[in-house]
Amino acid sequence: MTERDVIDAAPAGRAGVFLIHGLGGTEYDLGSMHKRLKMSGFITHSLTLPGHGTRPEDLLRVTVDDWLDACRARYRELAGQFETLHVMGMCMGSLLAVEVAKQEQHGKGRLVVLAPPIFLDGWATPWYRDLRHLLYWLPTVPRRMRVEEEDPYGIKNEQLRGIVKAKFERNDGFHYRWVPLHCVREVDRLRKLVTTDLQRVPCQTLVVHAREDELTSLRSANFLVRGIGGDRARMVVLEDSYHMICIDNDRELVARHVLEFFGVPPVEAGQLSDDPKMSAEALRVLVAKVCAVLAAGAWRDLPPLGIPDLRWYQPGRNRLSGIHRGGKPLRRFLAEIQSGADSARFGAFGTIVLNRGVALVPASWIARRGDAELASQGALMIAMHADRVYELRWFPDEEAIEDAFWGEAAEPAPIPAQTASTVAT
C-alpha cells in the first residue's frame, strides 16, 4: 500500500461518499449501503438523477448529458465540503461515477464501481437486444417503446425476488417498472463515453461484479480494470448474486469490501455492526470453545469453529504478522506457528468482556523454542456471528517481544486480500 493509498483511504470523520443510483432506480438500488457507510462514520450524499423519482415518462425529457451534468455539479459541490470524498455508483450510476471521476480528475478519494454494464451480454439479456440499434433509427419508436423490468429482476435470492416483485406489483415507486427505449439509447451513449480514455481515471478504483450477473457479464468488469490499469483498479467477483449486488445474497460481502476499500478497519467493516444472532449464553459458550482450543495449542481445531473466510489479524513485524484470511492462508499461518515453536499456546485468560458479537479476552501467548521463551501479554478479540467465529485479533502489549521471538518476516507481510472470492487486477 503506498502513502497515497493510505491518504485516500483514511476517511471517517470528515469523509463523504457520493452515491449514484442506476437507470430507473432510486437510492434503494444501493440497498443498505447508505446505512453501513453512515455507521462507519461517513457522510453520505446521493442525488436523484434527472427524470427519476417521479414517473417513467419523465425520462423522455432527459439525455445522458443531463445525468452527467447533474452528477458533476453535485460532485463539485461535495468536493468543496470534504477533505476526502469517495464516489460510488451502481449499474448505470457506476458508469456515471467513472465518467465523473474521469472528467473531474477525481483525486480526493476513491472510486467504487458496482455492476458496471459496459456490455449488455449477461446470460438473461433477451435475444433481440442488438435489434435496439436498428430501432433507434425508426421515428418515434425510441420514445414510445417501453423496456420493462422482468423476472429475475436482477436478484438471485428467491425470497428477495418475491419481495421486489410484490413491490413492483404494488407500484411502490422504489424503481420504475419500465424505461423508454430512448433511455437505453442514452445509456449506450454513456457506455461509449466511459469506454473512451479510461486510463484518465486517476484514482484507486474497486470494481465489484457478480459472476452470474444476468444483465452484463464479467467482461464488463475486466474491461474496466484493464482500461483503468491494474495499478489503480482491482476487481471483486461475487459468486452468489445476480445484477443487484447491493441487495442480493452477497450484499454483506459487498458492504465489507467497499468499507475496507474506503479504509475502514475490517472489524468495523464486518458484521460487528449487526446483530450477532446469538444469545449471550451462546456467545460465552463459543468463546469458551475458542479459548479451550487455544489453551491446548490445538491450532488445527480452530478453523472448524469459524466461517470459511475466518481471519486472524496478527500485528507486529515478524514472520507471523499479517492478515491471514480463510482457507489456505489461515492454515499456512497456523502451520507457521507450529513449525516456528516447540510449543505454542494461549493461557492465563482473564474476564471476558462482551459487546454485541465481539468478545475481548485478556490472555497471554506462551511459546517455547529450545531455550527461547515467549510470554506475551495482551488481549484477544473474538468476533462472532450466527454461532461462528468470523474474526480473531491478537493485541499484544508489546509487539517487540513477539518480533524478537518469531523472527523477522522472510518476505513482506501479506497485503490484505481484496476479496473473499476472486481478485483480479
Added chain:
Amino acid sequence: MPADEEATSGYPLILRAGLAGLAYLAALLLSYYFGGGFDQEANIWLASGVAIGVLVLAPPAHWSAYLAALGLAALIGNLASGASWLASLVYAVEELVVAAPIAWLLRRLLGPAPRLDDVGKVWIFAGIGALGSAVLSWAIALLAYAVLGLPSPAGQWRLWIVSGTVGTLVVTPLLFAWAGLRAKRSGGPTMADFALGGTFVLLMVTAALFVFRGDPTARFSGSVGFGLTYLPMIFLVLGALVWGARGATLATFVLAAIAVLHTERGEGPFGGMEGLFLGEGTLEVQGYVAAAALLTLMVTALHGSRQRALQEAAAWRVRYEAVMAANDQLLFELDPVSGRIDWAGDTQRLLGLASGQIDTLAAYLDRVHPDDRDTLRGTFAALGRGLDAHLPAGHRIVATAGPEKAFTGEATAILDFDDTVHRIVGFLQPRRDSDRAPAAAP
C-alpha cells in the same frame, strides 16, 4: 394529455387499426399467392385468422376502428383479386359478420389476452375459432350469395371450410403468441436456448425444403417421400419445446408456407398426385398443415402447463421457506422403515449441520446431547409404534462447531390405511426463553 404521456401510452388507435388492416391484406394476398394466383382457389385461407386474432386481442371499445380497417382491407384485397364490387363487398361484410361473434365468444371462453397454454384451450380454439368460424363463414356465404344471385359456393364447401380452418389454425395462434411481446431488460429464453431453438427451426426449414421441393419421383422411390414428411415435424416439435409458443407458431407458419407453396406447384410428395389417403394432393397438404399446427399447439400447451406447474411449485416453496426461515423452523419427514429423514429448511443455519449429515434417525440421534438422546430415541420409537408422543422440549443438538443448542418441536405419526405408521412428520425450532416451563411455585 401532455406530449410525454402520450408518447409512451402506445401508438394511436388509427395507426394500430391501420396495421391490422395491412396485416389482413397481406394475409389475403399471401393466401392467393400460396394458391397459385388470384384466379385460383386458395388452399389455405390465412386472412380470417388475422381478423379473428385481431378482434380477440383488441378491446371491444376499439372494435369499430378495427372492423372498419379489416373490412376495408377485405374489400381492397378481393377487388385486387379480380372479384366484382358486389362480390367483394359481400365477402368483406361476411368476413366481419363471422369474425366478430367468433372473436367475442373466444374472448369470453379464453380471456381477452388468450394464451393457448392449456390443452382445453387449444381444443376450444380449434373447435370454435378455427372449424366453427370456417363452417359459419361458408354457411353465411351460401345464404348471402343466394340472396344476391351470385354464383353459389355450395360446390366448394370442402375447400372453403378446410382452407379456412387450416389458415386460422396457423395464423391466429401466431398473433396470440406475438401480441404479448414486450421489450424486456432481462428474462425470457437465454441466448443458448435461442440458438438451440434456432438450430432446430433451421433444420426444420432444411428438412421441409428437402421433402417438399422438386419432383419427388426423381428423388424418392415408393412411399419414402410421404414418410419423410414427418421429418420436419420432429424438428418443429423440438423447436417448439425450446422456443415456446412464439417460436413454435412462427415455425409452423413457415412450414405451412413451404408445404402449401410447393405442393401447389406440383412438387413434393403431395404435388399433383391423386388417390392418396385423403384423395387429392391439395387436401393432403391441408391435412398435413392442420396436423402440424395442432401438434405444435398441443406440444406448447403441454410444455406451458408444465412450466406453470413448476412456477406454482416454486412459488409455494418460496412461501414455505419464508415461513420456516422467519420462524426459525425446520420440517422433517422420517421414514420409520428405512430410518431416512428428509429435512426442509436451513439446517446449516439452525443446527450447524448440513442436511446430509443428519439424513438418518441414527445420524440425528448421534448429534443429540448424550443426556437427551435416550429420551428422544424413546419418543421416536413410540411414534413409530403409532403411539402419541411428544418431542422432549429443549433437547440439545451438538453441531460440528459452535455451542450446542436446545430445540423444541412437535412430531406426529401418519398412519397408513392398515393403521401402520407410514411416516413421522414434524418440526423443530430453537427453544426460546418463552418455551421454558415456568418455575414451580414454592
